[in-house]
Amino acid sequence: MVGKMQSQTVESPTDATARKIDSHQQIVDAAAQCFMLKGLEKATIDDIADVLDATKGRVYHHFRSKNAIYFAVHRQAMQYCFEAVKPVIEQSMPCTEKIEAMAAAHARVMMDTLPYQRSIRLGVEMYLRGSTTESEREVLAELIAQRNEYEDLYRDVLRKGVSEGSLSVPNVEIAGRMMMGALNGLVDWYRVRPEQTDADREDIARTLARTIVRGLKA
Amino acid sequence: MVGKMQSQTVESPTDATARKIDSHQQIVDAAAQCFMLKGLEKATIDDIADVLDATKGRVYHHFRSKNAIYFAVHRQAMQYCFEAVKPVIEQSMPCTEKIEAMAAAHARVMMDTLPYQRSIRLGVEMYLRGSTTESEREVLAELIAQRNEYEDLYRDVLRKGVSEGSLSVPNVEIAGRMMMGALNGLVDWYRVRPEQTDADREDIARTLARTIVRGLKA
DNA sequence: GGCGCAACATTCTCGGTAGTATGTTTATCG
DNA sequence: CGATAAACATACTACCGAGAATGTTGCGCC
Numbered sequence: 362m363v364g365k366m367q368s369q370t371v372e373s374p375t376d377a378t379a380r381k382i383d384s385h386q387q388i389v390d391a392a393a394q395c396f397m398l399k400g401l402e403k404a405t406i407d408d409i410a411d412v413l414d415a416t417k418g419r420v421y422h423h424f425r426s427k428n429a430i431y432f433a434v435h436r437q438a439m440q441y442c443f444e445a446v447k448p449v450i451e452q453s454m455p456c457t458e459k460i461e462a463m464a465a466a467h468a469r470v471m472m473d474t475l476p477y478q479r480s481i482r483l484g485v486e487m488y489l490r491g492s493t494t495e496s497e498r499e500v501l502a503e504l505i506a507q508r509n510e511y512e513d514l515y516r517d518v519l520r521k522g523v524s525e526g527s528l529s530v531p532n533v534e535i536a537g538r539m540m541m542g543a544l545n546g547l548v549d550w551y552r553v554r555p556e557q558t559d560a561d562r563e564d565i566a567r568t569l570a571r572t573i574v575r576g577l578k579a
Numbered sequence: 580m581v582g583k584m585q586s587q588t589v590e591s592p593t594d595a596t597a598r599k600i601d602s603h604q605q606i607v608d609a610a611a612q613c614f615m616l617k618g619l620e621k622a623t624i625d626d627i628a629d630v631l632d633a634t635k636g637r638v639y640h641h642f643r644s645k646n647a648i649y650f651a652v653h654r655q656a657m658q659y660c661f662e663a664v665k666p667v668i669e670q671s672m673p674c675t676e677k678i679e680a681m682a683a684a685h686a687r688v689m690m691d692t693l694p695y696q697r698s699i700r701l702g703v704e705m706y707l708r709g710s711t712t713e714s715e716r717e718v719l720a721e722l723i724a725q726r727n728e729y730e731d732l733y734r735d736v737l738r739k740g741v742s743e744g745s746l747s748v749p750n751v752e753i754a755g756r757m758m759m760g761a762l763n764g765l766v767d768w769y770r771v772r773p774e775q776t777d778a779d780r781e782d783i784a785r786t787l788a789r790t791i792v793r794g795l796k797a
Numbered sequence: 798g799g800c801g802c803a804a805c806a807t808t809c810t811c812g813g814t815a816g817t818a819t820g821t822t823t824a825t826c827g
Numbered sequence: 828c829g830a831t832a833a834a835c836a837t838a839c840t841a842c843c844g845a846g847a848a849t850g851t852t853g854c855g856c857c
Binding site: 602633634635636637640641 | 833834835836837
């Protein structure tokens with residue numbers, strides 16, 4: 362009875378923290394939306410609060426600064442990427458297929474988490490020049506390191522493919538950059554349309570990945 | 580004698596306009612630098628003036644607003660691109676080679692005019708939401724149209740190559756986006772280093788173009 | 798049933814920036 | 828040489844947004 366009542370009237374500690382995390386996540390979601398729509402600097406804290414029908418107070422209760430929110434968005438975006446390619450990495454398949462599958466997975470995540478991916482594109486290193494505190498610099502360094510780590514996943518497969526002979530690139534570094542550019546470019550031209558189905562996105566992802574890996578030549 | 584003196588002591592009207600254009604260009608150059616370093620909104624008019632060892636007064640004498648400066652930078656960036664690929668377009672060569680040469684030329688211009696190309700990447704359509712006046716919207720529309728026109732140059736060659744059978748892409752639209760993403764991505768990772776020679780840039784451009792056109796597959 | 802604390806809302810301040818208004822110098826032209 | 832205008836510099840205003848300070852509410856717990 363106590364247990365039952367608890368779930369209805371009072372709140373267990375786990376429920377409380379769950380609600381906190383939820384509120385936290387809502388703010389990050391709203392921030393990603395605002396950053397995408399108005400840009401990093403033009404999006405104000407009030408804008409973010411407005412999306413949630415709340416005020417600045419709520420936002421500043423969960424985040425120390427606007428930069429902290431941006432970091433949270435960035436971190437989340439990277440996590441989405443890692444989660445998307447991880448299952449592909451773990452699979453055992455030829456390098457040619459694997460790099461194409463990874464590219465397709467990345468393309469999917471670009472479309473599926475568009476607000477996040479667009480946000481991190483609008484700032485990255487350049488955002489926060491000078492005005493950054495020491496602790497913020499550390500977070501920034503961590504995020505950049507994470508991005509390098511992520512891109513290394515691709516370069517590793519490229520290198521393996523070259524050594525196996527299944528892939529042929531004159532320069533792994535440049536090939537990796539090429540891939541990332543082509544894939545991340547999605548956020549610049551892909552537009553969400555209501556009538557688009559999941560299959561449509563999958564098709565775009567596959568076609569893009571195929572074009573990158575197999576090239577344009579007949 | 581008068582003619583000779585004129586060129587030394589007094590200034591002919593053409594000299595005057597030339598100097599005006601020069602001052603104009605200096606401001607645009609400085610703006611591109613600032614935009615690249617600090618971002619579009621964080622770069623202030625004073626920053627731009629500082630680069631020129633001047634003050635706001637000079638900038639506002641030549642440009643009505645900050646947006647107008649951005650437009651000038653954008654326009655110039657596009658012009659650099661057009662000028663770079665124009666000679667390639669006019670040449671007669673197989674589509675496979677042509678698209679690769681165009682890609683290499685574009686890559687070159689990305690590196691050679693980095694401040695401009697980075698600037699236009701940081702704003703484009705999203706920059707100026709709402710606060711834009713009607714006349715500014717028109718300029719913006721013109722710039723976007725120009726960009727489409729530029730990208731059409733690539734799509735045209737792609738289509739021709741497909742119809743000829745020398746190129747094989749499942750989707751010209753996506754292939755074009757892929758190319759642009761891979762090429763424009765250069766501004767994100769390319770860093771100018773003093774020891775870099777012209778040959779180094781050329782090598783990067785060629786390798787990148789080759790990788791895009793021929794793909795990663797062996 | 799009041800105490801404390803978390804989760805907000807409200808209000809204010811302060812720094813910074815686009816844009817303006819006005820002063821000052823330099824050069825062209827009658 | 829004197830007038831006139833371009834090409835700036837200087838000084839000022841008006842506004843906006845981040846962050847802080849403070850006030851308010853509601854839930855959990857002794």
